[in-house]
Structures are given as structure tokens and as C-alpha cells.
Amino acid sequence: MQRLVNELNIFTRYFAFWLFICFLDRAIFIASFFSKIGADNWTEVFRIYYHGLALDFSVAAYICALPFLFYFLSYYIPKIRLGKKALNIYTLVILVLYIVTSFVNVNIYREWGDKISKRAIDAVFEDAIGAAASAESTPVVLPILGMLVGICLSYWLYLKLMKGLNYRNLNKPMAVSMLFLLGAILMFTFIRGGYGRAPLNPSRAYYSHEAFNNHAAVNTQYALLKEYFSSSRRKKSPYRYFEEKEVREKLVQPVFAANPDSAIHVLTTKRPNIVLLVLESFVGDLIESLGGEKGVTPNMEKLIQQGILFDQIYATSDRSDKGIIGVFSGFPAQGPESIIKYIDKHENLPAMGQEIHELGYHTAFYHGGQSEFYNMKSYMLSHGIERITDNMNFGPLEERSSWGVYDHVVFGEMAKDIKKEKQPFFYSLFTLNNHEPFTLNNGYKFGSDNNANRFRSTAYYTDSVIMDFIEKAKKEDWYKNTLFILVADHGHRLPTEKFDITHPRRFHIPLIFFGDVIKPAYRGMKVNRIGNQNDMVATLFQQMGIPATNYRWSRDLLNPSTAQVAFYNSKNSFGIITPDQSVSFDHIGNSVNYLANKSYSSTKTDSLLNIAKAYYQEVYEDFMKY
Incomplete structure (x- = not known):
């Protein structure tokens, strides 16, 4: 009996150690x-741990499975006895990966x-320098x-x-086999989370209407490995x-119903x-x-007074790769x-x-960073863009941030090229400096004491660079026949840090039409219709008399x-916005x-959610077909 107790002691301690590491990660x-929970609600921490327990047990069992298997094989095949040293090395390697992931996860969140x-890790392998640059705005030491x-x-x-x-205490084959069978059953139970028809998944940990509580309950490593x-x-x-x-x-159809007349x-x-x-x-x-802070973008206010502002526009998602597709496609x-x-x-x-290129337009795309990032280069070149100018086209002495060439340098290059270009032309530029780590070489308008002020300062810089470009353009012959369109790729948690990824304000962005080609009667106009950045294509094409039938998901905002x-949409949730209600739904936790x-009426809210569910189900069906 003592031999059996010693054997069980080994397994229990090793499993308990990894369970503790799971608790440590959380x-x-x-x-x-912790401010998202609040000191007045600290008992919520116990609920978070309780609801995440099944995933913690599963991760601990997964980690223990390999040593468990080799341990019992060593009873039957003495040649594969690896000893304590091998277990120590295995434990240390997994421990390093686990702890590093825990701290990196905090900065990413x-x-x-x-x-x-997986998406975040893929981004690192795709552009390690860019990922490092993003991390510069978060605590590192x-x-x-x-x-x-x-x-x-x-x-x-x-x-x-x-x-x-002491290892390998048993000397009877029957006892070894029985212990192995018992351990295998327990290991399988923990890994699978039970014996129901549905396997364990991250939604098991969801229990709250507060998104952060659910995110905290989900075991970080479990969710990551499940993705892979x-x-x-x-x-x-x-x-x-x-x-x-x-x-x-039928659910989605009313979203796109409009009278063309x-x-x-x-x-x-x-x-x-x-x-x-x-x-x-x-x-x-x-x-x-747009209801934002005063004085951060004074030049954009001037453009708004002379152009057309769409003041209820929301980004399709939270990252640039999706914003680029939303804008251009x-x-x-x-x-x-x-x-x-x-x-x-x-x-x-x-x-x-x-489509614009096929009308005889000359086309170009400008970006101070690497155009290969997010496959922007292949996307642009395969969709009518004749020439791409990016980081590689600028000399080594040009002013650069960690992401690439400064925006004012890129704007200057585009201005020189436009001056030599034949009309009509379609030129696009994707700015750079208003990105983590929000670095500037010539001083920070709002200081650099925290991320919010650095973000305000780089936004102020972008605002001034745009106005400088437009003021110089006004002196050129091509200006009087040019429409300028300003739109964001996505929103941000800064400068307020009030809104998490489920809140519509996180996705609220500008869309501005500006230029002498706007009829005087419409200059200074504010369009209050709620819409998305992907509606910009149909809106522009309607003005140009181009059919937008290829753009199923785009609508005319001027109708x-x-x-x-x-x-609006993020990795794990999606939302819908109307004048009377905004609601976000977590498709992992189904809540x-x-x-x-x-x-607002719960029946009407449910109806809105059904529209959003149908919308994203159809969008994804299209994604799979392409």
C-alpha cells in the first residue's frame, strides 16, 4: 500500500503544480x-476562478499527459527510462513558455x-520589427x-x-496496469472536461455579462492552443x-433596402x-x-467646415488588415x-x-512602412494599383520611426508624383505615425508622460501633415478637380481608455469628403446617417455613376x-448599432x-441581434467562397 501511496504522491504533486501555474497565470x-473589477467587487475574483476551473484542469492534464505516458512505458520498456533530469528539463521548457505567454498576454490585452x-503570434512572425514597435508603447521592464x-x-x-x-515504486505488473488505467481515465476526463457530447471549449468558462470577467475566466493557454x-x-x-x-x-435584406431615386x-x-x-x-x-476632445485635430475641423462630414461612421473591426479591406473592397x-x-x-x-483603374485612372498607393505587411502589396497590385511606394523606396537618411518613414516625408513624395501625373488619377496613402509606440522626433504637442498624451500628439502631427499637404495642393492645377477622402482604418482605446472592445465608441471613426469638386450648397454638410466604413465605396461610386453591384456589403450613405x-466586429464578438439601440454579442460565450x-424592448433587441447574426453568418459564407 505504501508503494501505491508513493506513486500517487508523485502524480498528485506534479498535477497540483501545473494547476497552481494555471492559477498564477489568471x-x-x-x-x-483589477480596475475593471474594482475593489468593491473583489468577490468576483472567486467566481472567475471557479468558472475557469474546468479549463485549468484540462491544461494541467494536457501538460502532465506526456510525462505520464513515458513514466508508465518505462515500467515495460526499461530502455526509455529518462529519469528525473528529463522531467526537470521538460518542466522548465513548458514553464518558460507558459510564464512568458502570461506576461505577453497582458500587453496584448x-x-x-x-x-x-494565433493572429497575434502570426503577426510577430510576419513582421517582428513591427510587432516590437507596437510593444514599445506598453510597459516592458x-x-x-x-x-x-x-x-x-x-x-x-x-x-x-x-x-x-522515489520514482517507479511498484513491482507488480497488475498494480502498474491498474494505476495506469486509473490515471488515464482521470487524465482523459480532465482533458475533455466530462463525458457529454460537447467537448470542452472556452465558452465553458463564460458566466458573466461583463466581457472582462469572461476573458479572465478563460485559461489563456487553453484558448491559444485550441486556435492552433x-x-x-x-x-x-x-x-x-x-x-x-x-x-x-430575409433578415439582412432591410439593411440594404433603399430607394435609388x-x-x-x-x-x-x-x-x-x-x-x-x-x-x-x-x-x-x-x-x-464627432464628440471628441477639443484642440487635438484643429485642421480637420477646418476641413469639416468646408467639406462633408459623415459623423456616425463605424469601423468594420479593430485592426488595420480588416480596415484596409473594408475601405478598398x-x-x-x-x-x-x-x-x-x-x-x-x-x-x-x-x-x-x-474598377477605377479600368475607367482610365492612373493609380498609386503610398505607405511609410512595409507594404508586404498584412499582404497589402499583393492586395493592391492585384486590384488595379499600378505603383506602390513604401519604406523601401526612401533613402536611409529619411526621417523614420520604428514602423517606417515619417508621414510628412511620404506625403511630400506623393505630392511630387501627383504633380507629374496625368489626370484623372486615384492616389491613396495609408498613414503611419499614429500607431503604437506613438513616437515623434520633433516634440509632443500634449507631452509624452503617458500613452494617451503621446497618442494625442501623434494625432495632432497627422492632422497638421494632412493640412500641410492640402494647402500645398491648393496651389496646383490638379487641385480644383480633386476629391479628397479621409477615413480611419479603425478606432482605438485611446485617448480616453473608457471603452473596451465591446463598446461602439471604440469603433467610431471619421469619414470626410473634401475639395472644390463638392458643390457649394453641400460644403459644411453633416450626414448624420449611421453607417460603416465599407459603405464608402458605394457612396463614392454613386457620385461617379459607377454601378456598385459587386459590393454587396456597401451602401450609399448620401441616400x-x-x-x-x-x-462592428472583433475576434470573439460582434455588434449592431441603430439610432435606438446598440448591442454586442459574444459568439464564444453565446451571450x-x-x-x-x-x-429598450427585449423583443426588439433580440430582433436586432438576429440581424447581426445573419449578417455575419452571410459575410463568413462569402469569405469561405472566395
Whole structure:
């Protein structure tokens, strides 16, 4: 009996150690964002741990499975006895990966509002320099110190727990087999989370209407590994709500219902030159006319007074790869996927550059960073863009940030090229400096004492660079026949840091039409219709007399009969916005995680959610078909 007790002691201690590491990971995450729970609600921490317990047990069992298997094989095949040293090495390697992931996850969550994911890791391998640049705006010294302390103390604890234990205590084959069978059953039970038909998944930990509580409850490493080992989402949709396509189309149809005869025409010509400026991270809170802070973007206010402001526009998603597709192809975000990653898919998308190029326009795209990032280069070149100018086209002495060449340098290059270009032309530029780590070489307008002020300062810089470009353009012959379009790629948590990834304000962005080609009667006009950045394509094409039938998901914002509705999307949730209600839905936990108007009819709210569910199910069906 004592031999059996000794054997069980080894397994119990090793499993308990890894369960403790799972608890430690959650403690690091909660401590980093405890303000989201609040000192008055500290008992919520116990609920978080309780609801995450099944995933913790599963992760601990997964880690223990390999040593468990080799341990029992060594009873029958003495040659494979690896001993304590092999277990120590295995434990240390997994421990380092685990603790490093825990601290990296905190920084990613602070910036993205989502925990570490396959997408984040893929971004590092795709552009390690860019990923490092993003990390510069978040604390680095403390996480690195935390990693070192966490690894050392945890490994010390492991050695302490396993010290003095004797291995392979049993000498009867029957006892070994029985113990192996018992251990295998327990291991399988923990890994699978039970014996129901549905396997364990992250939604098991969801229990609250507060998104952060659910995110904290989900075991970080479990969710990450599930992403890597789940079947490809290229052919399997995460949105499966309505089996009948007719039902989905019936729900979505009112969103796109509009009377074409109600369209208004605000341009003096159907063939203007077009300069499209895509503004990095330009959330509405930066712009006074959008309800944002005063004084951050004074020049944009001048453009608004002379142009057309669409003041209720929302980004399709939270990252640039999805925003670029939303702007140029009028295609909504696909939640956990990004169509621009797949060249074989994005080549089949329609895109405004391609259709405008076919009308005889000369086309070019400018970006101070690497155009290969997010496959922007392949996307642009396969969709009618004749020439790309990026970081590689500028000399080594040009002013650069960690992401690439400064925006004022890129604007200057574009201005020189336009001066030599034949009309009509379609030139686009994607700005750079208003991105983490928000660095400037010539001083910070609002100081650099914190991320929020650095963000305000880089936004102020972008605002001034745009105005400088436009003022110089006014002196050129091509200016009087040019439409300038300003739109953000996505919103941001800064400068207010009030809104998490489920809140509509996080996605509120500017869309501005500006230029002498706007009829005088419409200059200074504010369009209050709720819409998305992907509606920009159809809106522009309507003004140019170009059919927008290829852009199923894009609508004319200048048509008063267009429905007032917008959609927003992140990795794990999606939302819908109307004048009376905004609601966000977590498709992992299958629950509402944001509700703007709590007095609004629950029946009507459910109806809105059904529209959003059908919308994203159809969007993803299109993604899989491309």
C-alpha cells in the first residue's frame, strides 16, 4: 500500500503544480486589470476562478499527459527510462513558455482588448520589427522582470515539491496496469472536461455579462492552443445561427433596402481625381465634431467646415488588415479571420482601385512602412494599383520611426508624383505615425508622460501633415478637380481608455469628403446617417455613376432612404448599432456583452441581434467562397 501511496504522491504533486501555474497565470491577468473589477467587487475574483476551473484542469492534464505516458512505458520498456533530469528539463521548457505567454498576454490585452491569439503570434512572425514597435508603447521592464521572477520562483517551487520522491515504486505488473488505467481515465476526463457530447471549449468558462470577467475566466493557454489545433476556419464558420439561407437573407435584406431615386449628387463632376487618405487609428474621440476632445485635430475641423462630414461612421473591426479591406473592397470583417491573409481569396475580392483603374485612372498607393505587411502589396497590385511606394523606396537618411518613414516625408513624395501625373488619377496613402509606440522626433504637442498624451500628439502631427499637404495642393492645377477622402482604418482605446472592445465608441471613426469638386450648397454638410466604413465605396461610386453591384456589403450613405444601421466586429464578438439601440454579442460565450439602452424592448433587441447574426453568418459564407 505504501508503494501505491508513493506513486500517487508523485502524480498528485506534479498535477497540483501545473494547476497552481494555471492559477498564477489568471492572477497575473486579474492583477494587471483589477480596475475593471474594482475593489468593491473583489468577490468576483472567486467566481472567475471557479468558472475557469474546468479549463485549468484540462491544461494541467494536457501538460502532465506526456510525462505520464513515458513514466508508465518505462515500467515495460526499461530502455526509455529518462529519469528525473528529463522531467526537470521538460518542466522548465513548458514553464518558460507558459510564464512568458502570461506576461505577453497582458500587453496584448491592454492594446487589443483580446487575449493572445494565433493572429497575434502570426503577426510577430510576419513582421517582428513591427510587432516590437507596437510593444514599445506598453510597459516592458516590469513584464520582463515579472517573467524572470515568475520562472525562477515557479521552478524553485517545482523542485521543492518533487524533492525526495522515489520514482517507479511498484513491482507488480497488475498494480502498474491498474494505476495506469486509473490515471488515464482521470487524465482523459480532465482533458475533455466530462463525458457529454460537447467537448470542452472556452465558452465553458463564460458566466458573466461583463466581457472582462469572461476573458479572465478563460485559461489563456487553453484558448491559444485550441486556435492552433482547431480545424481551419477557411472552410468552417464560427457563426452558425440560421440553417436556411433564405432566412438569413430575409433578415439582412432591410439593411440594404433603399430607394435609388432618393440619391443626392454632391459633386460637380463624375470623374474627379481622387486622393484617399486612410488614417491609422483615428478614432472619433480625437475629433471635436464627432464628440471628441477639443484642440487635438484643429485642421480637420477646418476641413469639416468646408467639406462633408459623415459623423456616425463605424469601423468594420479593430485592426488595420480588416480596415484596409473594408475601405478598398467594401467587405466587412470576418471576426477571427482576415481575408487579406489569403492571397488566393483576396485576389477574388472586388476592389475600388481595380474598377477605377479600368475607367482610365492612373493609380498609386503610398505607405511609410512595409507594404508586404498584412499582404497589402499583393492586395493592391492585384486590384488595379499600378505603383506602390513604401519604406523601401526612401533613402536611409529619411526621417523614420520604428514602423517606417515619417508621414510628412511620404506625403511630400506623393505630392511630387501627383504633380507629374496625368489626370484623372486615384492616389491613396495609408498613414503611419499614429500607431503604437506613438513616437515623434520633433516634440509632443500634449507631452509624452503617458500613452494617451503621446497618442494625442501623434494625432495632432497627422492632422497638421494632412493640412500641410492640402494647402500645398491648393496651389496646383490638379487641385480644383480633386476629391479628397479621409477615413480611419479603425478606432482605438485611446485617448480616453473608457471603452473596451465591446463598446461602439471604440469603433467610431471619421469619414470626410473634401475639395472644390463638392458643390457649394453641400460644403459644411453633416450626414448624420449611421453607417460603416465599407459603405464608402458605394457612396463614392454613386457620385461617379459607377454601378456598385459587386459590393454587396456597401451602401450609399448620401441616400436618405438608406437604413440607419452599422455593424462592428472583433475576434470573439460582434455588434449592431441603430439610432435606438446598440448591442454586442459574444459568439464564444453565446451571450450579450454590451447593451446601450437597457429600457429598450427585449423583443426588439433580440430582433436586432438576429440581424447581426445573419449578417455575419452571410459575410463568413462569402469569405469561405472566395
